[in-house]
Amino acid sequence: DQQVKQNSPSLSVQEGRISILNCDYTNSMFDYFLWYKKYPAEGPTFLISISSIKDKNEDGRFTVFLNKSAKHLSLHIVPSQPGDSAVYFCAASFLYQTGANNLFFGTGTRLTVIP
Amino acid sequence: NAGVTQTPKFQVLKTGQSMTLQCAQDMNHNSMYWYRQDPGMGLRLIYYSASEGTTDKGEVPNGYNVSRLNKREFSLRLESAAPSQTSVYFCASSPAEYISYEQYFGPGTRLTVT
Numbered sequence: 001d002q003q004v005k006q007n008s009p010s011l012s013v014q015e016g017r018i019s020i021l022n023c024d025y026t027n028s029m030f031d032y033f034l035w036y037k038k039y040p041a042e043g044p045t046f047l048i049s050i051s052s053i054k055d056k057n058e059d060g061r062f063t064v065f066l067n068k069s070a071k072h073l074s075l076h077i078v079p080s081q082p083g084d085s086a087v088y089f090c091a092a093s094f095l096y097q098t099g100a101n102n103l104f105f106g107t108g109t110r111l112t113v114i115p
Numbered sequence: 116n117a118g119v120t121q122t123p124k125f126q127v128l129k130t131g132q133s134m135t136l137q138c139a140q141d142m143n144h145n146s147m148y149w150y151r152q153d154p155g156m157g158l159r160l161i162y163y164s165a166s167e168g169t170t171d172k173g174e175v176p177n178g179y180n181v182s183r184l185n186k187r188e189f190s191l192r193l194e195s196a197a198p199s200q201t202s203v204y205f206c207a208s209s210p211a212e213y214i215s216y217e218q219y220f221g222p223g224t225r226l227t228v229t
Contacts (some may be wrong), residue, residue: 002157004157006157009155032216034216034217036220041222042222042223043119043205043207043220043221043222043223044158044205044220045220046217046218046219049216049217051162065127067128088156089158095218102148102160102163102173103148103160103216103218104160105150105157106157106159107156107157108157109156
């Protein structure tokens with residue numbers, strides 16, 4: 001059963017406009033959320049994260065918003081650039097007793113930024 | 116500093132054959148992970164190793180075994196490959212227990228089982 005869901009498989013945005021990628025989760029025990037970016041034939045690379053004690057985290061053009069009551073987070077990219085075209089994965093985590101920070105991934109959203 | 120490296124990059128196996136996927140990291144990370152990515156499924160955790168000497172099952176461990184050879188290396192073995200194991204396999208590592216949630220990924224191994 002998918003605990004982290006990205007319901008939009010794809011998104012197209014004009015260069016310079018805002019990209020909004022959405023993610024929902026079902027497990028209220030998740031305490032950390034991350035966004036990863038993936039180019040073809042490469043591994044995912046970390047983009048930005050947010051702890052469950054915050055509702056917003058910003059890093060340059062990237063901002064992640066967390067709404068715990070709705071179990072929803074979103075990634076905003078402003079302004080969008082053609083180099084942002086990639087697959088974006090939302091991931092969530094909580095600590096097991098062994099301490100490994102296992103990540104639960106969504107299915108990804110393919111962002112295309114049109115020049 | 117190469118980060119996380121995986122070998123091979125591509126592999127084709129016949130049903131029933133065995134193989135080992137290799138992963139190494141040079142970042143002195145404690146925890147290492149193996150994921151598989153299938154179309155429309157996102158990444159799913161196969162096995163993980165929280166620290167040297169320990170391994171545990173993830174979400175989809177059936178048909179796989181792992182070995183944490185030392186702190187740097189974490190291998191994934193398919194004893195008898197099946198077509199359902201056709202996938203892209205990613206190895207990842209993370210710095211330390213309880214501190215960082217961020218994982219660093221290798222470039223992946225694309226495996227086809229015919």
